[in-house]
Amino acid sequence: MNTLEIHNDIEDYKEASIKTLIDFVKQPSISRDVEAVEKCSRYLKSLMMDLSIDTKIYETEGNPVVYGEVLSHNKDAKTILFYGHYDVQPPDPLEEWDSPPFDPVIKNGRLYGRGAADNKGQLLAHILAVNTILKKEGSLPLNVKFIFEGEEEIGSKSLTKFVENNKELLQTDVVITSDGPKHDSGAPMVVFGVRGVMNFELELETANSDNHSGNKGGVIPNPAWILNDLLHTMKDKDDYVTIKGFYDDVIKPTKREVDLINDLPFNPENLAKVYGVEKIELDKKTFYERLMFLPTLTINGLVSGHTNEGTKNIIPKKATAKMEVRMVKDQNPEDLFKKIKKHVEKINPDVKVIQQEEDMYPSRTSSELPISEDVIEAVKKAYEMDPIILPSMGGSLPDYIWTKILGKPSIMVPYANADEANHAPNENMDLDSFMKGIHCSVEIINGLR
Ligand SMILES: [Zn+2]
Numbered sequence: 001m002n003t004l005e006i007h008n009d010i011e012d013y014k015e016a017s018i019k020t021l022i023d024f025v026k027q028p029s030i031s032r033d034v035e036a037v038e039k040c041s042r043y044l045k046s047l048m049m050d051l052s053i054d055t056k057i058y059e060t061e062g063n064p065v066v067y068g069e070v071l072s073h074n075k076d077a078k079t080i081l082f083y084g085h086y087d088v089q090p091p092d093p094l095e096e097w098d099s100p101p102f103d104p105v106i107k108n109g110r111l112y113g114r115g116a117a118d119n120k121g122q123l124l125a126h127i128l129a130v131n132t133i134l135k136k137e138g139s140l141p142l143n144v145k146f147i148f149e150g151e152e153e154i155g156s157k158s159l160t161k162f163v164e165n166n167k168e169l170l171q172t173d174v175v176i177t178s179d180g181p182k183h184d185s186g187a188p189m190v191v192f193g194v195r196g197v198m199n200f201e202l203e204l205e206t207a208n209s210d211n212h213s214g215n216k217g218g219v220i221p222n223p224a225w226i227l228n229d230l231l232h233t234m235k236d237k238d239d240y241v242t243i244k245g246f247y248d249d250v251i252k253p254t255k256r257e258v259d260l261i262n263d264l265p266f267n268p269e270n271l272a273k274v275y276g277v278e279k280i281e282l283d284k285k286t287f288y289e290r291l292m293f294l295p296t297l298t299i300n301g302l303v304s305g306h307t308n309e310g311t312k313n314i315i316p317k318k319a320t321a322k323m324e325v326r327m328v329k330d331q332n333p334e335d336l337f338k339k340i341k342k343h344v345e346k347i348n349p350d351v352k353v354i355q356q357e358e359d360m361y362p363s364r365t366s367s368e369l370p371i372s373e374d375v376i377e378a379v380k381k382a383y384e385m386d387p388i389i390l391p392s393m394g395g396s397l398p399d400y401i402w403t404k405i406l407g408k409p410s411i412m413v414p415y416a417n418a419d420e421a422n423h424a425p426n427e428n429m430d431l432d433s434f435m436k437g438i439h440c441s442v443e444i445i446n447g448l449r
Pocket of ligand 1: 422
């Protein structure tokens with residue numbers, strides 16, 4: 001592949017590429033707006049067909065999946081599956097936008113519009129990379145497949161089923177996702193995993209109504225105190241979760257992963273500012289190990305009795321704790337829920353443990369696979385600098401669909417600027433980052449051996 005000429009072509013087509021992005025962002029494909037989403041799926045299909053990508057729309061129980069492919073003439077060629085989403089977040093609050101969210105404008109080298117970065121600009125970079133190679137070379141050195149869903153912003157429910165039912169169609173050597181921002185230093189990132197999340201509630205009701213805290217004070221139980229006692233049995237003073245078996249499936253980071261942590265930037269003063277806390281007391285190794293390789297048990301909220309202004313002398317009838325577990329590789333939500341339930345039943349069987357919907361499994365791909373090395377190398381080539389390599393991020397994405405259901409390595413290479421304002425007013429895609437993304441996708445396609 002003549003990559004030098006292809007990189008020149010990408011710059012030559014810059015204006016047309018930006019125009020395509022503008023048209024794409026004009027589609028108001030808010031996930032819950034079924035009509036707009038369907039229209040956008042048809043728009044995306046015809047855009048891909050126009051760019052020589054064989055494309056089909058697959059109906060699901062929810063929003064349609066847009067699938068495209070360009071197969072190589074080489075029978076032994078490897079396959080890349082690019083994943084992205086064409087649905088967008090709702091744009092409200094509208095009054096905080098400086099320009100209309102679905103009438104994108106360019107200002108200071110950025111395109112402002114809902115979906116410009118999350119995720120239309122990023123998925124389009126892959127499409128345009130393939131088209132530029134096809135125009136120059138007439139064919140691809142490997143098979144490229146695209147899967148673009150319309151429900152990412154509301155939990156990717158239909159995607160799981162679609163992948164379960166279409167494993168043959170989606171056969172690949174690697175899944176590449178470009179979503180989210182690059183590092184805030186501007187450096188590119190390659191991300192190999194996510195934590196999972198499981199939500200549940202603890203609920204204790206001790207009376208059928210709130211009671212007078214004087215007339216009945218001292219003679220009936222208070223669910224807020226009792227629930228607090230239970231919470232205290234779940235964790236010790238060192239933040240160690242004391243539920244039996246909680247850490248059973250947690251595995252230590254590999255030597256390579258420890259090395260990667262050592263290479264990460266770490267500025268606790270700056271982080272404290274960003275997080276709005278006084279101090280971060282952890283050293284670098286502990287900080288990243290906790291964020292990437294250890295699960296958490298978090299109280300998201302406590303609700304009981306009178307919480308508005310002023311006083312109200314009552315004994316609440318009920319107390320609720322909204323809780324979550326962030327899981328790491330090999331942990332699973334069903335197993336953890338059982339262990340938590342068992343713990344609660346032993347300490348206080350009156351407390352109800354209620355599992356919430358929408359679990360997300362954890363997922364991690366080894367950064368030591370040859371294909372992982374190829375992707376890291378390609379990103380380095382495209383950006384002419386070493387990427388920041390994250391063995392895992394602290395947050396959760398449905399990456400397990402690729403690693404657990406499809407059973408393939410999955411690597412995330414975000415293309416958007418760090419201040420893309422995704423999910424917020426004035427979302428924007430920095431156009432240099434957009435163009436760099438196209439170059440990077442070319443290097444990834446060229447770099448897999
Ligand atoms: Zn998003």
